[in-house]
Amino acid sequence: MIPDSRKIFSSIFEPRSIAFIGASNNLYKWGFNILHNIVTAGFKGKIYPINPHGGSWYGMKVYQNLAQIQDNIDLAIIVVKKELVKDTLVKCALKKIPAAIIITAGFSETGNEGSQLEQEVLEIARKNSMRIVGPNTMGIFSAWPSPLQATMASGHKIPGHVAIIAQSGNLGSSISYRLTKRNIGISRLISSGNEADLKTADYLELLENDPKTDIICLYVEGVRDGRRFFELAKRISPRKPMVLLKGGRSEIGARAAMSHTGAMAGNNDVFNAMCRQTGIITVDSMDEMVDVCGMLISQPRPLGNRVGIITMGGGWGVIATDACASNGLVLPRLKESTIRMLDKVLPPYWSRANPVDLVAPNRITVITDAVSILIENEDIDAILALGIGYATLRAMVWRFSTVIPKEDSEIPSKQMYEGEMHLMELLVGQIKKLERPIIPVIDIMAFDRAEYHDLLKYLDSHGIMAYPSPEKAIYALAKVFEYTRTTRVSSARDKGKNTIKTGLQAQEGT
Numbered sequence: 001m002i003p004d005s006r007k008i009f010s011s012i013f014e015p016r017s018i019a020f021i022g023a024s025n026n027l028y029k030w031g032f033n034i035l036h037n038i039v040t041a042g043f044k045g046k047i048y049p050i051n052p053h054g055g056s057w058y059g060m061k062v063y064q065n066l067a068q069i070q071d072n073i074d075l076a077i078i079v080v081k082k083e084l085v086k087d088t089l090v091k092c093a094l095k096k097i098p099a100a101i102i103i104t105a106g107f108s109e110t111g112n113e114g115s116q117l118e119q120e121v122l123e124i125a126r127k128n129s130m131r132i133v134g135p136n137t138m139g140i141f142s143a144w145p146s147p148l149q150a151t152m153a154s155g156h157k158i159p160g161h162v163a164i165i166a167q168s169g170n171l172g173s174s175i176s177y178r179l180t181k182r183n184i185g186i187s188r189l190i191s192s193g194n195e196a197d198l199k200t201a202d203y204l205e206l207l208e209n210d211p212k213t214d215i216i217c218l219y220v221e222g223v224r225d226g227r228r229f230f231e232l233a234k235r236i237s238p239r240k241p242m243v244l245l246k247g248g249r250s251e252i253g254a255r256a257a258m259s260h261t262g263a264m265a266g267n268n269d270v271f272n273a274m275c276r277q278t279g280i281i282t283v284d285s286m287d288e289m290v291d292v293c294g295m296l297i298s299q300p301r302p303l304g305n306r307v308g309i310i311t312m313g314g315g316w317g318v319i320a321t322d323a324c325a326s327n328g329l330v331l332p333r334l335k336e337s338t339i340r341m342l343d344k345v346l347p348p349y350w351s352r353a354n355p356v357d358l359v360a361p362n363r364i365t366v367i368t369d370a371v372s373i374l375i376e377n378e379d380i381d382a383i384l385a386l387g388i389g390y391a392t393l394r395a396m397v398w399r400f401s402t403v404i405p406k407e408d409s410e411i412p413s414k415q416m417y418e419g420e421m422h423l424m425e426l427l428v429g430q431i432k433k434l435e436r437p438i439i440p441v442i443d444i445m446a447f448d449r450a451e452y453h454d455l456l457k458y459l460d461s462h463g464i465m466a467y468p469s470p471e472k473a474i475y476a477l478a479k480v481f482e483y484t485r486t487t488r489v490s491s492a493r494d495k496g497k498n499t500i501k502t503g504l505q506a507q508e509g510t
Helices: 005-013 030-041 082-094 112-127 169-181 200-208 226-236 251-261 268-278 286-298 314-326 336-343 366-377 390-399 406-434 450-461 470-495 503-508
Strands: 017-021 046-050 075-078 099-102 131-133 139-142 148-151 159-166 186-191 215-220 242-246 281-283 307-311 382-388 438-442
Touching: 005 099, 005 131, 005 139, 005 200, 017 030, 017 082, 030 046, 030 148, 075 082, 082 099, 082 112, 112 131, 159 169, 159 200, 159 286, 169 186, 169 215, 169 286, 200 215, 200 226, 215 286, 226 268, 242 268, 242 286, 268 281, 281 286, 281 470, 286 470, 307 314, 307 366, 314 382, 314 470, 336 366, 366 382, 366 406, 382 406, 382 470, 390 406, 406 438, 406 450, 438 450, 438 470
Parallel strands: 017 046, 017 075, 075 099, 099 131, 159 186, 159 215, 215 242, 242 281, 307 382, 382 438
Antiparallel strands: 139 148, 139 186
16 A cells, blocks of 8 residues: 555645746747646646746746745656756755656666666655656646646547556557547546656556546556556456556567666566456557447446347448457357347348348338347347448438439438437437447448538447447457456455446446
């Protein structure tokens, strides 16, 4: 347990006052850009820019040193030359600042001399009961209670409930951007840097009881205290899913990790085995991490691996079947009673098999009719609704045709578009009512064409993530199923009952 963990958490993520040491008016310097991001993101606390030359920073008073500041300071952000870091930290200690983010690089990631300097900085901090983020970090972001964007990376972030711990500043920024692009909100972002003091395990412990964090994404290159890390993961993951991307998995990648943050990458086979045992969800790319987060947030947990596929075209059903087989998901055969019920809503030439090929239905609600029939009459744990969006495409082609007169296309195109919007409403309702994953897969063209945005925005506004291909949806579903299975078994063994919340329950706080 981190001593005074609540105090440290507040100082780093929810400070009321910040001393920004190394403020600059030079647009090319980190001392300008990080301070600029803090101000423009809307931080509501007090900011004290510090530079020995004094003056002003775009209307803000710049202090020459910490001694000029009369107020208490919760957090110091240090952006000075590495040779000045030790002396700066001593002055922070005299001011009784409890935590510091050391942006400055040039420490253990550079070799023996840098390692020695890093150790001296750490000794100063420990002697004065200070906690350090970094050094060699791109900083932190916190969405609550007011935005604190103390990072080099700019860009709007949506407040939400996914935290990111990254042993790489640019990876953390890239992950956060991808999440934001898919309308997934962020609670905290930590670029842990060299982890001279606070390490990945410490940040896990700080986030464990953070009411604003429901999911934790990690990019790690190496874990210094493996036993503690995995003990924490075993405790945290059943309540807060952990999605992990590992860097340095190859021999050459491990050498790159050592020169990047000074982290030892470790044995990957052992690491992966521990992840499986503790319920950590491992992924191979940033995009896969986003796909899995979207499934965790937007869908109920799949209680099994049996999948029903409903598709607007046969080809998508074929590749979805292959993807299910590759990811350990199964497609049950349809019962005769289910086939008879589907006969009532589908054309007489439908496939009579799972995947259920709707054969270009003449009405949109055939999709939701088929979903209801499958879930109510089959042993199905999740449903993929493939090929949504083509009705809107057809409507837009009619609307902008140079051949069809506007008066002839207006009503049919409106009916097609409104019909597909109604389908979105029905799917959202079914997910909440049936409490099983019903995953909309909308062709990738929907993500690139403006006329589709209403469909995606509607789903996003109701917390439902759409996927641009069957493979991406199935990969994420399989990962979440394995997580649910592992943590359910663990919870039942440890507590005698399953305590896993569905994605929608977690969103709604029930």
